[in-house]
Amino acid sequence: MFLYIINYQYYEFDLCKLEMKCLFSQVPYSKYLITDKKIDVDRSPFVKSLIDIKLTASSLNSLVYKIKALNIAYNNFKVKYIDIEKDMEFEERHKIEGIIGYDIIGNAKLHDPDITLGITKLNNEWIFGEYKKSNIIWKKHDERPYYYCNSLSTRVSRAIVNIAAGRDLNVKMVDPCCGIGTVVMEALSMGIDIKGFDINPLIIDNAKANLSFFGYDDCLVSVGDIHNLNDHYDVVILDLPYGVLSISSINEQKDLIKCASKLAPKMVIVSIKVFDDLIKSLGYKIVDSCEAAKWKFKRHITVCELNK
Structure with a gap:
């Protein structure tokens, strides 16, 4: 599954909905969309970024447990919290990034990482996966x-x-x-x-x-x-x-x-x-x-x- 983070001005909402419908067979009613269909993150002018979802959990502790249990490993990685719901302070986001990064096997690389790992909380569900930002x-x-x-x-x-x-x-x-x-x-x-x-x-x-x-x-x-x-x-x-x-x-x-x-x-x-x-x-x-x-x-x- 893939989580697409989208953005549009109020006057673009109609156009965005139709484009999303044609690309994903699904209409967004908020500024994100979860689908099993993958498209290049640079295709749509409304897609800001995506998370290729690897794990979900009902709590942060449960997510950390899964990361440990599955021996999730990456090299030269960076963890980034994506604040979709705009309800988390910078300090808290940074703390969560550290908690997740600590239990991933491999070396972290904060500047110019080989891969960015995204984490977010959406509708009381924690989502973790590989993050990619649109280059516009x-x-x-x-x-x-x-x-x-x-x-x-x-x-x-x-x-x-x-x-x-x-x-x-x-x-x-x-x-x-x-x-x-x-x-x-x-x-x-x-x-x-x-x-x-x-x-x-x-x-x-x-x-x-x-x-x-x-x-x-x-x-x-x-x-x-x-x-x-x-x-x-x-x-x-x-x-x-x-x-x-x-x-x-x-x-x-x-x-x-x-x-x-x-x-x-x-x-x-x-x-x-x-x-x-x-x-x-x-x-x-x-x-x-x-x-x-x-x-x-x-x-x-x-x-x-x-x-x-």
């Missing part, structure tokens, strides 16, 4: 050379890619209105097979520059009209263009959805307006949806799959 590798993408005010944030883009892919990273994905490549970069950082297209050559030039800046293959984004795309994919992520420099006509946005529906049996649509009736008329069912806030407006994220 995706955060570097915020430093991309080109950024548009109406483009999806790195954080939201990463969550949307996870919603689209679920636990299976071996999916073939397309972003037919990729803009400056924010979604494409997040998918590539996870090792997902993705291509991006945009009808505007200048925007694609900027997308290529963004990809190249982080060492990604800039050939994975190219000029292309969604009406002329013929390849088939597992899932399409469609962030409908809007704003001063983008398409704003409802009819044109509906046309983009119709074109996207020919590319994959699964769509994740990001839009200002709701297009449920159109999606259903195209033979898709609405699997799930949520809202993602950005500044003063909200985006609707709709997950839909082709009816079988």
Whole structure:
């Protein structure tokens, strides 16, 4: 079992819940989640850290007894108390770390340890295991050379890619209105097979520059009209263009959805307006949806799959 410690702003809760549901088939109602499903700690923008659970006990004394009885051994380790419930003072946490560390066989190493062992108390149960903190590798993408005010944030883009892919990273994905490549970069950082297209050559030039800046293959984004795309994919992520420099006509946005529906049996649509009736008329069912806030407006994220 794995304990994931998650974090989100209040306006991100909907998005976080949907991402967790797609990754773990489980919805969190607090800032942690216990599951038998393991994903890389760096995948989700909402996962802070995880504990690969090795032991549980009803009391600290019982946990210490189990550690002794099982001859738990690690070398060059550090013990860290994770205060999920925010109810323990520093001195008490430090004391517990010492108690646990004392009965582990092997040498402790407080600075630059080979492994960190996590301990926490959650709902009156003590949990012990191997701890790993997210490196927030995706955060570097915020430093991309080109950024548009109406483009999806790195954080939201990463969550949307996870919603689209679920636990299976071996999916073939397309972003037919990729803009400056924010979604494409997040998918590539996870090792997902993705291509991006945009009808505007200048925007694609900027997308290529963004990809190249982080060492990604800039050939994975190219000029292309969604009406002329013929390849088939597992899932399409469609962030409908809007704003001063983008398409704003409802009819044109509906046309983009119709074109996207020919590319994959699964769509994740990001839009200002709701297009449920159109999606259903195209033979898709609405699997799930949520809202993602950005500044003063909200985006609707709709997950839909082709009816079988």
